[in-house]
Amino acid sequence: MSATNSQHFDIVIAGGGMAGSLLAWCLLRARPALRLAIIEKQTAARQSAEPAQQIQPASFDSRSIALAAGSVSLLQRWGLWQSLADKACPLQQIWVSDKGHFGKTLLTAAEYQLSALGQVLEVEHLGNLLGTKLLQQPNLQYFQPDTISAVTPTIDAQQVQLSSGAELTTRLLIIAEGGLSQSRQLAGFAVSSDDYQQSAIIANLALAQSHQHTAFERFTEHGPIALLPLTGQRYSLVWTVARDDVAALLALDESQFTAAVQQAFGYRAGIFTGAGQRAQYPLLLRRPDQVVRHRTALLGNSLHNLHPIAGQGFNLAIRDIQALLLAFDEAADPGSYQVLRAYQQLREQDIKRVIWFTDALVRGFSNSSRMVALARNAGLAAMLLCDPLKRPLAMQAMGRGQPYAKY
Numbered sequence: 001m002s003a004t005n006s007q008h009f010d011i012v013i014a015g016g017g018m019a020g021s022l023l024a025w026c027l028l029r030a031r032p033a034l035r036l037a038i039i040e041k042q043t044a045a046r047q048s049a050e051p052a053q054q055i056q057p058a059s060f061d062s063r064s065i066a067l068a069a070g071s072v073s074l075l076q077r078w079g080l081w082q083s084l085a086d087k088a089c090p091l092q093q094i095w096v097s098d099k100g101h102f103g104k105t106l107l108t109a110a111e112y113q114l115s116a117l118g119q120v121l122e123v124e125h126l127g128n129l130l131g132t133k134l135l136q137q138p139n140l141q142y143f144q145p146d147t148i149s150a151v152t153p154t155i156d157a158q159q160v161q162l163s164s165g166a167e168l169t170t171r172l173l174i175i176a177e178g179g180l181s182q183s184r185q186l187a188g189f190a191v192s193s194d195d196y197q198q199s200a201i202i203a204n205l206a207l208a209q210s211h212q213h214t215a216f217e218r219f220t221e222h223g224p225i226a227l228l229p230l231t232g233q234r235y236s237l238v239w240t241v242a243r244d245d246v247a248a249l250l251a252l253d254e255s256q257f258t259a260a261v262q263q264a265f266g267y268r269a270g271i272f273t274g275a276g277q278r279a280q281y282p283l284l285l286r287r288p289d290q291v292v293r294h295r296t297a298l299l300g301n302s303l304h305n306l307h308p309i310a311g312q313g314f315n316l317a318i319r320d321i322q323a324l325l326l327a328f329d330e331a332a333d334p335g336s337y338q339v340l341r342a343y344q345q346l347r348e349q350d351i352k353r354v355i356w357f358t359d360a361l362v363r364g365f366s367n368s369s370r371m372v373a374l375a376r377n378a379g380l381a382a383m384l385l386c387d388p389l390k391r392p393l394a395m396q397a398m399g400r401g402q403p404y405a406k407y
């Protein structure tokens with residue numbers, strides 16, 4: 001690649017999904033002079049006259065996500081929550097139970113002196129907001145639809161060749177292409193993978209009565225079923241099923257599917273009156289061997305692709321972004337060894353802990369012993385209530401003495 005023909009950027013983000021787009025917004029907000037590029041594989045999921053929707057990739061699909069209180073505070077600090085709050089549903093209580101067991105835990109916001117345990121948001125709202133904001137950024141260039149075809153390291157840059165033929169150089173390449181990232185491999189990361197042989201079926205369910213801002217996580221002999229309350233008397237369903245059962249469940253018509261969910265879950269959450277569009281996600285645990293390599297960092301699902309059982313994937317990605325902002329701070333070279341090492345140190349322990357815990361939960365629910373069931377419930381409670389903002393230990397370990405609250 002000839003350096004003269006290539007376009008130069010401070011940071012290139014591969015993947016303009018939830019993590020990549022949010023990072024771009026946070027970076028440009030903190031340092032508007034940075035020259036940024038986003039390379040996104042998918043064309044717009046929907047075309048419309050609204051410019052925000054024209055760049056929306058598939059990451060912002062019909063999924064809903066539970067955001068922990070700490071994640072909501074960060075989105076507020078980053079100037080986003082103010083526009084999302086009225087589209088989100090506050091979580092006031094969570095029932096964790098085992099079908100067929102006595103083990104049952106109720107967590108309430110009041111018990112922990114919180115106004116809410118978290119918030120549930122349909123991800124398309126975040127997509128629309130970020131789309132609108134990013135289109136107004138003069139220093140951000142989109143390459144879409146496009147992908148990276150080769151990455152060549154030099155001492156002070158990564159040279160990035162795109163499938164379209166465009167050539168870019170960047171001081172830092174951030175890979176946020178989700179769990180199946182190709183660029184991660186091109187950049188030399190090795191990835192280990194455990195297939196749970198399960199898939200998650202998601203759909204929105206209509207309810208005959210109010211959900212009272214209550215979420216349910218129910219462990220059944222076939223896998224967990226999560227119901228997250230949404231605005232407008234609806235639940236977001238995440239139903240974990242054996243991979244072999246997916247095709248039959250997707251083939252059911254709406255009333256048959258609604259009845260199947262009702263039968264699997266029972267009546268604890270009330271009567272389901274209908275189900276919206278269904279989608280399925282194969283569930284795997286994918287872990288790269290490193291967080292960073294020469295002038296390259298992984299982010300979001302490219303860094304930690306987890307089972308959704310404990311609703312931690314995007315919450316982790318939000319913490320990745322906060323760590324990147326802290327690691328960059330005012331560094332002149334965003335891809336320097338010091339910056340990347342700081343990012344790695346800030347993220348390693350949190351990611352390890354969440355991966356370990358989530359994996360133990362997935363494997364634990366096939367064990368029907370009462371002890372395991374109770375331990376599982378206690379563990380899930382701890383997970384939901386963990387507040388990473390109260391744990392600035394990694395920063396202290398780095399000896400930089402910066403308050404975690406800066407970004």
Ligand SMILES: Cc1cc2nc3c(=O)[nH]c(=O)nc-3n(C[C@H](O)[C@H](O)[C@H](O)COP(=O)(O)OP(=O)(O)OC[C@H]3O[C@@H](n4cnc5c(N)ncnc54)[C@H](O)[C@@H]3O)c2cc1C
Pocket residue numbers: 014015016017018019020039040041042057058059060063064065066067146147148176177178179180181182183200202238281299300301302308310311312313314315316317
């Ligand atoms: C059923 C389900 C429920 C979930 N519930 C929760 C929850 O309650 N709470 C929570 O915190 N998390 C939850 N998650 C996890 C959350 O959805 C993910 O953590 C989040 O989507 C990660 O975002 P990402 O941008 O890293 O990856 P993705 O969302 O996968 O986005 C990757 C982007 O990169 C693009 N791309 C892919 N390959 C390339 C390429 N080669 N070149 C360029 N672009 C590329 C894709 O088109 C996409 O736009 C859930 C996940 C699932 C499946």
